Amino acid sequence: xxxxxxxxxxxxxxxxxxxxxxxxxxxxxxxxxxxxxxxxxxxxxxxxxxxxxxxxxxxxxxxxxxxxxxxxxxxxxxxxxxxxxxxxxxxxxxxxxxxxxxxxxxxxxxxxxxxxxxxxxxxxxxxxxxxxxxxxxxxxxxxxxxxxxxxxxxxxxxxxxxxxxxxxxxxxxxxxxxxxxxxxxxxxxxxxxxxxxxxxxxxxxxxxxxxxxxxxxxxxxxxxxxxxxxxxxxxxxxxxxxxxxxxxxxxxxxxxxxxxxxxxxxxxxxxxxxxxxxxxxxxxxxxxxxxxxxxxxxxxxxxxxxxxxxxxxxxxxxxxxxxxxxxxxxxxxxxxxxxxxxxxxxxxxxxxxxxxxxxxxxxxxxxxxxxxxxxxxxxxxxxxxxxxxxxxxxxxxxxxxxxxxxxxxxxxxxxxxxxxxxxxxxxxxxxxxxxxxxxxxxxxxxxxxxxxxxxxx
Numbered sequence: 001x002x003x004x005x006x007x008x009x010x011x012x013x014x015x016x017x018x019x020x021x022x023x024x025x026x027x028x029x030x031x032x033x034x035x036x037x038x039x040x041x042x043x044x045x046x047x048x049x050x051x052x053x054x055x056x057x058x059x060x061x062x063x064x065x066x067x068x069x070x071x072x073x074x075x076x077x078x079x080x081x082x083x084x085x086x087x088x089x090x091x092x093x094x095x096x097x098x099x100x101x102x103x104x105x106x107x108x109x110x111x112x113x114x115x116x117x118x119x120x121x122x123x124x125x126x127x128x129x130x131x132x133x134x135x136x137x138x139x140x141x142x143x144x145x146x147x148x149x150x151x152x153x154x155x156x157x158x159x160x161x162x163x164x165x166x167x168x169x170x171x172x173x174x175x176x177x178x179x180x181x182x183x184x185x186x187x188x189x190x191x192x193x194x195x196x197x198x199x200x201x202x203x204x205x206x207x208x209x210x211x212x213x214x215x216x217x218x219x220x221x222x223x224x225x226x227x228x229x230x231x232x233x234x235x236x237x238x239x240x241x242x243x244x245x246x247x248x249x250x251x252x253x254x255x256x257x258x259x260x261x262x263x264x265x266x267x268x269x270x271x272x273x274x275x276x277x278x279x280x281x282x283x284x285x286x287x288x289x290x291x292x293x294x295x296x297x298x299x300x301x302x303x304x305x306x307x308x309x310x311x312x313x314x315x316x317x318x319x320x321x322x323x324x325x326x327x328x329x330x331x332x333x334x335x336x337x338x339x340x341x342x343x344x345x346x347x348x349x350x351x352x353x354x355x356x357x358x359x360x361x362x363x364x365x366x367x368x369x370x371x372x373x374x375x376x377x378x379x380x381x382x383x384x385x386x387x388x389x390x391x392x393x394x395x396x397x398x399x400x401x402x403x404x405x406x407x408x409x410x411x412x413x414x415x416x417x418x419x420x421x422x423x424x425x426x427x428x429x430x431x432x433x434x435x436x437x438x439x440x441x442x443x444x445x446x447x448x449x450x451x452x453x454x455x456x457x
Contacts, residue, residue, distance in 0.1 A: 013041045047094040062126035071104045078111045092121035097144045113153035123163040169195035180205040190214040197221040271299030275307045286313035295320040305331030312342035322350035333391045345377045353385030372402035386411040400447040411456045
């Protein structure tokens with residue numbers, strides 16, 4: 001018996017989505033039952049291998065002949081969907097398009113708009129190639145100009161991802177259904193992002209990675225989550241989104257932040273490469289950050305951890321602080337202690353070390369012992385990437401002797417929290433049991449709070 005043919009279309013569609021498109025189309029000749037089963041798939045992915053061209057060794061461009069053939073094949077396939085009146089939830093396409101084929105691509109986008117697509121991924125690159133912001137600046141003529149006007153009829157579109165292109169906004173366009181916008185390796189010129197935000201009145205999430213940005217940006221509109229990662233060119237950013245609740249950024253260069261109108265902002269994550277970043281974050285940035293922000297995540301790279309300032313601006317209302325030290329070198333973790341004094345109402349502290357390199361001796365033994373300052377709100381401390389070094393134990397003791405209401409301190413070599421793997425290595429505590437017991441004895445009785453529990457794992 002042909003048990004597979006007896007399965008409902010939803011189950012068969014789920015199976016076909018995990019096959020290559022060429023094999024999926026072949027199933028249409030199996031029987032009358034299978035003739036249009038492939039047109040029930042909710043997720044479609046098109047790339048050069050769809051037409052028999054493998055892109056493992058290609059850069060982000062390809063021959064115009066293959067581009068034209070790709071557009072023809074995809075458009076013919078989508079016409080079958082139009083005839084079946086099926087709703088496509090997720091559509092993904094990977095192909096470089098030259099300007100001479102803009103008309104053919106526009107026809108394809110017209111078909112996409114009629115399909116009721118909810119999630120659309122457009123990667124204008126043939127290979128697995130995501131240029132950096134610097135590379136975009138060097139060859140902007142190599143990038144396809146994608147106009148948002150092509151999506152004017154896409155009334156069901158909720159998620160849009162654009163990669164390796166130049167986005168042309170529209171003054172009159174309104175994408176009221178769009179909830180999430182994801183830009184990767186995109187050239188954004190002055191005023192364009194502001195125009196896009198004004199066209200997407202219900203946009204909730206904005207993610208921008210590896211993009212070339214103008215010197216100044218203004219983020220406004222209804223957006224609630226904004227994330228920048230590894231973008232170049234930007235010097236100033238003004239946040240005027242009244243619904244913004246979460247803001248994350250990771251820049252190579254120093255960027256000046258203005259929080260003009262963000263009454264709902266609660267969570268901030270910031271990482272700026274360069275040794276001057278820590279004084280800026282705990283100085284001018286701390287002065288400008290809105291008082292209602294309760295959660296702050298700070299990422300430090302390379303030698304930044306050695307440049308933590310001893311005097312900092314006060315974070316008057318900060319409840320949760322996470323310090324992520326990634327690929328740092330020869331840093332003294334004890335320098336974190338003044339951060340606690342700058343956060344008088346802090347309740348939760350996370351310290352995570354990822355691929356941190358240390359020298360065996362740095363002369364830290366000549367430093368004067370830390371004088372504890374009482375912290376009356378701190379309840380929980382989690383220390384990831386904890387190896388049991390002298391400096392780490394010293395910091396742990398300082399916290400135990402100063403946190404008057406501390407409930408728990410977790411010292412772990414493993415991944416903790418939603419951040420990343422906190423430790424890469426092979427020497428787990430099960431193989432260092434005598435050392436773990438020794439550290440446990442050193443910390444025993446140090447806590448000023450009688451309810452404190454110390455866990456080493």
